[in-house]
Amino acid sequence: MAPIFEQASEWNLMAALFIGIAFGWVLERAGFSTSRKLAGVFYGYDFVVIKVFFTAAITAALGLLFLNYFGVFDFENVWMPTTYVTPTIVGGVIMGLGFVMGGFCPGTSVCAAATGKLDALAFIGGIVLGVVLYTFTYEPLWETLRGKGKLLIEGSDTPGKVKIGELIGVTEGVAVLIFIAFGIFVFWFVEKIKKTYNIKDVEY
Amino acid sequence: MEDKSKKYMNPYLAGVLLGFVIMAAFFFSGEGLGGSGAFKDVIKTAVVKVAPEYSQSSTYFKSAAESEHSPIKTWLVFEVLGVLIGGVISGAFAGRLKLQVEHSPKITSRTRIIFAVLGGILFGIGSQLGRGCTSGAGLSGMAVMSVSGFLSVAAIFGSGYLFAWFFRKLWI
Numbered sequence: 297m298a299p300i301f302e303q304a305s306e307w308n309l310m311a312a313l314f315i316g317i318a319f320g321w322v323l324e325r326a327g328f329s330t331s332r333k334l335a336g337v338f339y340g341y342d343f344v345v346i347k348v349f350f351t352a353a354i355t356a357a358l359g360l361l362f363l364n365y366f367g368v369f370d371f372e373n374v375w376m377p378t379t380y381v382t383p384t385i386v387g388g389v390i391m392g393l394g395f396v397m398g399g400f401c402p403g404t405s406v407c408a409a410a411t412g413k414l415d416a417l418a419f420i421g422g423i424v425l426g427v428v429l430y431t432f433t434y435e436p437l438w439e440t441l442r443g444k445g446k447l448l449i450e451g452s453d454t455p456g457k458v459k460i461g462e463l464i465g466v467t468e469g470v471a472v473l474i475f476i477a478f479g480i481f482v483f484w485f486v487e488k489i490k491k492t493y494n495i496k497d498v499e500y
Numbered sequence: 501m502e503d504k505s506k507k508y509m510n511p512y513l514a515g516v517l518l519g520f521v522i523m524a525a526f527f528f529s530g531e532g533l534g535g536s537g538a539f540k541d542v543i544k545t546a547v548v549k550v551a552p553e554y555s556q557s558s559t560y561f562k563s564a565a566e567s568e569h570s571p572i573k574t575w576l577v578f579e580v581l582g583v584l585i586g587g588v589i590s591g592a593f594a595g596r597l598k599l600q601v602e603h604s605p606k607i608t609s610r611t612r613i614i615f616a617v618l619g620g621i622l623f624g625i626g627s628q629l630g631r632g633c634t635s636g637a638g639l640s641g642m643a644v645m646s647v648s649g650f651l652s653v654a655a656i657f658g659s660g661y662l663f664a665w666f667f668r669k670l671w672i
Binding site for chain 1: 507508509511512514515516517518519520521522523524525526527528529530531532533534535536539540543544547558559560561573575576577578579580581582583584585586587588589590591594596597598599600601602603604609612613615616617618619620621622623624625626627628629630631632633634635637639640641642643644645646647648649650651652653654655656657658659660661662663664666667668670671672
């Protein structure tokens, strides 16, 4: 029964290292170690971010759903975020601004730095600065905001840990199906844009 | 003909592989993938070591200061170390390891570095407030179909498109 390794065990840290290696490898193969390719998603000249991102999320959501049906995986035993609407949106908006300015997100910047991108190293320096700034202004600026807008659904025994299916009132399977349909629509849409405006893939 | 090894992978194939990596993280460790969390853990450790008295008095650092385990020995720190190794391995095999400041030909390296630092700062702040970054809150959150994950992705990308026009000269 999953998870296989005990949470704080050395085995689990070992697993983390190998899973990280696979993560970094895929990111690099997909072209996520170049900010010019990543930023392309916001300017319509490269959609690789959307394609990889949604394919990955759909694959994982569907895969975990099946593992759950087979009885080898229980969502209650794994990481599941609590939904705080306000800080998630405000934080997301700040991160989106950071994305178009910096051209990376934290995960991709580590991968890019690994391949020798000095701008990624600068971005990482920025993250460290940002986290330090946040921690030292936590109490006056962020503490109240961070706990705002906790999403509660009546009758739930895990307050705040709301899944999409619960929110819109459908079963887990139907929710994943809607997600897949949405993903396919997005893929169709970006391919259509590429065709209409004759956008060629970029190789940086 | 161009060397085939230098081409990037088909994005849909890369996406499916990344999906399997996420599944592995949940299946073996019960964790989602992440990026920013590792930075937070390292910084917490550093602050607790450097200023133990301050960290005892601060709400933010208190839990780290009182924990018996070193906060640097976390799943995310090891995972991010792995990302570094995986990136080097893949880049080496594809012939893409090269020290450079990558930027659009229309801007200088200096401009690129300044905006990279600023972007990093914003990501540092935003990820702490939003409980994770694109991979942690967004991708892993969507994998478990959490409302938080979808909200986070919508906010990050929505905001990216909203502000893209102002920074277009950096990229196009």
